Amino acid sequence: MASSIRVRATSRGDTTEVQALVQHPMDSGFVKNARGELIPPHFIQRLAIEHDGKPVFVADWGPAVSKDPYLKFAFKGGKAGDELKVSWTDNKGATDQLTTKIQ
Amino acid sequence: MTGLAMAAALIAAPSFAAPAADAPDPAADLKAFQKYFRDKFPKVKFEDFVNGPYSMDEGLYRQWKEKEEFPPYEFALDLGKELMAKPFGNGKTLADCFPNKGVGIRQDYPYFDTEQGKVVTLELAVNQCREANGEPPYSYVKDEMAAVTAYMAFTSRGKPFDVKIPDDPRALAAYENGKRYFYTRRGQLNFSCATCHVQSPGERIRAEVLAPALGILNAMPIYRSEWSGMGTTSRRFTSCNSQVRGVPLKPQDEDYRDLEYYLSYVSNGLPISGPGARP
Amino acid sequence: MNGSSSDRATLSRRVVLQGIATIAVAGVAGLRFDLTGAFAAANDAYPEDAFRQKSEADAIKALYGKTAEASDKVRLDAPEIAENGAVVPVSVSSSLPDVTSIAILVPANPNTLAAAYRILPGTTAMVANRLKMAKTGNVIAVVEAGGKLYSAAKEVKVTIGGCGG
Structure with missing residues (x-):
């Protein structure tokens, strides 16, 4: 099974720009299915990013973040080949993580 | 619509030796169709028409x-990409059914298959391949079918649509049937495909x-x-029919395949841009 | 929410676990039980309570334990008319020094707080994401810098709601 996480991290000058896309339904708990029943909330609560083992960014999300969440941020330092780890946890306790290299 | 028909007649007249006024002439249709949109939207670059509403609203x-x-x-x-290469029960793959393993070929579909005597769309070809290899067909509207056609479109990006109408009366009849479907009003709203997508592109409906x-x-x-x-x-066609409060046909019904044939042909020359993102 | 019993069980277990974690952290920090808000430096837990708030003021208070003042140094980018309320691109950045956190709120949604980001040392004060909006209303960006809160707001018109089926 392919990872739920896609990351593009590019180092430019002294800054690394990170874009991430995560496959997740982000069900808010307010939407009904075709049978008229509420779909229970199911959303990522936290997404964390580490650069060479050091945390650089923490996202705390509620269910108002869109389906298949997208995130862009940047940090100082980081060069091509450095490791970047992205991990998430959702409200049902499910998790996934991906380690990638900065381009 | 009348304007379009007239434009078609005007363009067709000089280039053909006295054609009957109602003789099918796809080449003239294409010219008139593309001219209509260029004239209606002089600020939109020709190749940007593939970006749908995004080319109409800043x-x-x-x-x-x-x-x-x-x-x-x-x-x-x-x-x-994964599904194209994944072996069927018999060891063959979806890619094996297509020229160049399905890469960079989107612009050649749909085509008129003279052996089957009908229009074969990319979606139909995918399921014909699966069934020929003993696999159950995909749902036509989303999921796997959307994924494999997305991959095939992506590897064909920038290649101009190159849909051909072979010298076969059945092919011309299919084209004409698709055109008829496109301009026929239906549903409780009494809209044709053209009502929204020829008369009113760029405008808001709701x-x-x-x-x-x-x-x-x-x-x-x-x-x-x-x-x-x-x-x-397939999903686009069926949802369109539902939106005008008509009863959609079954995906890949002959009328839908012919419609796709017509609509693709008159977009010949414009680059493949799929998969797309739309509101 | 349809709050099935199993959901409640999971939730209360998490709240309990989180409570333990908070007490443990607070213990180390010298029993600071004052109302510093969920995003106080010593607290690393998911701000569950802030995400439950209905009003903007309550959410900001639950998250930071203080109030925000409007500032032109908070830059908020969002479309004037969302193409679809399900996917509204929103980005926030700031020229303020010492930014430690960015939060984005959508008061027209059932729960106001949409996202809260910790800007760690060395990280640029910028974030872009895509949010759901139920209907037309303000998007509010809150930036925490040097221990103070600054905010900016922009109205986004939503013609196709992002919470439909």
């Missing part, structure tokens, strides 16, 4: 560009900006925010 265009930074169809592309018919299939399949997911050409 605010939408900016949001689209932002989405394209990391497009929502990314996961479908990966799945499509809250949505209508896409131009020219280039509309170049972007298929699409990730629609409204669907919160991917949909195929």
Whole structure:
């Protein structure tokens, strides 16, 4: 099974720009299915990013973040080949993580 | 519509030796169709017609560009690539059924298959391949079908639509049938496909900006925010019929395949841009 | 929410676990039980309570334990008319020094707080994401810098709601 996480991290000058896309339904708990029943909330609560083992960014999300969440941020330092780890946890306790290299 | 027919007649007249006024002439249709859109939207660059409502509204265009930074169809592309190469029970793959393993060939579909005597769309070809190899067909509207056609479109991006009408009366009849379907009013709203996508592109119907018919299939399949997911050409046609409160046909019904044949042909020359993202 | 019993069980277990974690952290920090808000430096837990708030003021208070003042140094980018309320691109950045956190709120949604980001040392004060909006209303960006809160707001018109089926 392919990872739920896609990351593009590019180092430019002294800054690394990170874009991430995560496959997740982000069900808010307010939407009904075709049978008229509420779909229970199911959303990522936290997404964390580490650069060479050091945390650089923490996202705390509620269910108002869109389906298949997208995130862009940047940090100082980081060069091509450095490791970047992205991990998430959702409200049902499910998790996934991906380690990638900065381009 | 009358304007379009007249334009077609005007263009057709000088280049052909006294054609009967109602003789099918796809080449003339294509010219008139594309001229109609160029004239209606002089500010839209020709190749931008494939970007649907985004070429018609600046605010939408900016949001689209932002989405394209990391497009929502990314996961479908990966799945499509995987499914193309995944062995069937007999060891063959979906890629084996297509020229060049299915890479860079989107612009050649649909085509008129003279052996089967009918229009074969990319979606039909995918399921014909699966069934010929003893695999169950995919649903035509989304999921796997959207994923494999997304991958095939992606590897064909920039290649101009190159749909051919062979010298076969059945092919011409299919084309004419598709054209008839496109301009026929239906549903409780009594809309034809052309009512929205020829007469009114760029305008809002309720809250949505209508896409131009020219280039509309170049972007298929699409990730629609409204669907919160991917949909195929089949899904686009059936949902369109539902929106005018008509009864949709079954996906890949002959009328739909002929419609796709007509609509793709008159967009010949415009680049494949799929998979697309749409509101 | 349809709050099935199993959901409640999971939730209360998490709240309990989180409570333990908070007490443990607070213990180390010298029993600081004052109302510093969920995003106080010593607290690393998911701000569950802030995400449950209905009003902007309550959410900001639950998150930071203080109030925000409007500032032109908070830059908020969002479309004037959302193409679809399900996917509204929103980005926030700031030229303020010592930014430690960025939060984005959508008061027209059932729960106001949409996202809260910790800007760690060395990280640029910028974030872009895509949010759902139920209907037309303000998007509010809150930036925490040098221990103070600054905010900016922009109205986004939503013609196709992002919470439909």
